[in-house]
Amino acid sequence: MHSLRNVWGAFALVVVAFFFAASTASAHGVGVWAEVDGPFVNVSAYFSSGGKVKNADVTVLDAAGETMLTGKTDDEGNFQFKYGKPQPMTVIVTAGGHHTDKFKLELADFAPAPEGAPEATAVPTPAPTPVSVPSHKPDKK
Amino acid sequence: MKRMILALAFALAIPSSAFAHFFVVQPSMAVVEERSDAKITIDVRFAHPFEQALMDNEKPKQFGVLAGGKKTDLLGSLAVAKKGDARTYVAQYQLKKPGDYVFYCEPASYWEPAEDKHIIHYTKSVVQAYGLEEGWDEMVGFPIEIKPLTRPYGLWAGNVFTGQVLMDGKPVPNAEIEVSYDNTTGVKSPGEVFNIQVVKADENGVFTYAMPKAGWWGFAALEEASFKLPDPSGEDKPVEIGAVMWVNTVEMQ
Numbered sequence: 001m002h003s004l005r006n007v008w009g010a011f012a013l014v015v016v017a018f019f020f021a022a023s024t025a026s027a028h029g030v031g032v033w034a035e036v037d038g039p040f041v042n043v044s045a046y047f048s049s050g051g052k053v054k055n056a057d058v059t060v061l062d063a064a065g066e067t068m069l070t071g072k073t074d075d076e077g078n079f080q081f082k083y084g085k086p087q088p089m090t091v092i093v094t095a096g097g098h099h100t101d102k103f104k105l106e107l108a109d110f111a112p113a114p115e116g117a118p119e120a121t122a123v124p125t126p127a128p129t130p131v132s133v134p135s136h137k138p139d140k141k
Numbered sequence: 142m143k144r145m146i147l148a149l150a151f152a153l154a155i156p157s158s159a160f161a162h163f164f165v166v167q168p169s170m171a172v173v174e175e176r177s178d179a180k181i182t183i184d185v186r187f188a189h190p191f192e193q194a195l196m197d198n199e200k201p202k203q204f205g206v207l208a209g210g211k212k213t214d215l216l217g218s219l220a221v222a223k224k225g226d227a228r229t230y231v232a233q234y235q236l237k238k239p240g241d242y243v244f245y246c247e248p249a250s251y252w253e254p255a256e257d258k259h260i261i262h263y264t265k266s267v268v269q270a271y272g273l274e275e276g277w278d279e280m281v282g283f284p285i286e287i288k289p290l291t292r293p294y295g296l297w298a299g300n301v302f303t304g305q306v307l308m309d310g311k312p313v314p315n316a317e318i319e320v321s322y323d324n325t326t327g328v329k330s331p332g333e334v335f336n337i338q339v340v341k342a343d344e345n346g347v348f349t350y351a352m353p354k355a356g357w358w359g360f361a362a363l364e365e366a367s368f369k370l371p372d373p374s375g376e377d378k379p380v381e382i383g384a385v386m387w388v389n390t391v392e393m394q
Contacts, residue, residue: 031272033239046239050275101272104176 032093034103043079045093052077056095063087086110160189161337163359164262171294171389173270179236186229190323191336195227199249207243239273245281259370262383269294285384298355298390305347306362312346316362323357355392361385
């Protein structure tokens with residue numbers, strides 16, 4: 001009798017755990033980001049809520065759409081690979097078998113960033129927008 | 142004579158209260174999902190948003206972005222964009238990583254003779270990039286600031302926005318918040334009283350407002366500063382400091 005109750009208890013726990021896992025996963029989308037760093041591509045997989053996607057399947061497709069390599073993200077949601085020849089490639093991350101996102105690396109992503117490139121650049125000629133007339137006089141300095 | 146001056150003061154006070162001032166920090170996109178949209182434009186201006194009127198404003202004191210727990214000064218990237226007699230400002234920014242980007246601005250103080258005071262509105266707006274929703278409630282650290290309790294992007298028209306007003310890091314009980322729609326769609330107001338919505342915060346400085354239309358909505362919590370600034374004649378005058386936050390809503394269709 002005792003053991004039967006335990007079995008049911010364990011079963012209930014599994015069911016609850018399954019639904020919990022499923023619901024958190026579906027509530028938070030998965031995102032993937034990839035950056036070229038020297039000879040490597042650094043991939044990171046994240047949930048929208050900020051959590052890391054651990055142990056997710058990573059597939060990298062080459063320019064022809066052929067699988068270049070596969071792997072899994074680590075405990076920090078990261079995965080690194082050596083890309084060899086620069087070419088457009090697609091990094092696909094799949095978590096829990098059904099949450100997936102992809103990141104397309106263009107050829108330009110393999111070009112080294114110019115030294116001291118500014119984060120933001122000034123706009124030399126702002127786009128013309130309709131001029132509105134102040135309905136009370138703007139103050140003079 | 143005294144009565145006449147008083148009447149005159151009232152007559153002058155009415156239009157100025159109907160046209161509420163809002164400092165505006167407005168990104169070209171509130172949610173960026175594709176890398177092809179990574180370069181965004183941020184418009185910075187002092188306005189009567191409902192009436193779509195602009196005021197001239199000196200170059201801001203601070204302009205930057207808070208992302209990944211780090212502040213980056215972008216003041217150097219702000220360029221003047223003259224619109225009529227008014228100077229507004231514009232910057233471009235490249236979103237290079239997933240995450241939330243809090244764009245913030247401390248404008249130059251604005252002397253408003255109609256209200257016999259200076260105005261400084263500490264203003265911010267959040268851009269979400271590539272699905273990593275982290276950082277939207279990080280505080281810039283302004284003297285007065287709204288802490289969003291509603292995620293401030295990906296909002297439908299009709300959603301409520303809930304925020305908390307903090308001054309020097311402490312909640313402002315019963316703070317008064319003015320709400321304005323950036324009326325780019327030409328909404329006709331049945332009366333001036335509609336142009337600015339007013340909500341009061343609870344004892345914890347928490348307020349809520351439901352935004353009935355798609356577009357940009359500004360929330361301004363206004364308080365009097367503990368310091369004064371000289372008016373053009375050199376006389377010390379009170380300073381209205383405001384915590385302003387802009388959020389964007391999208392029509393459900």
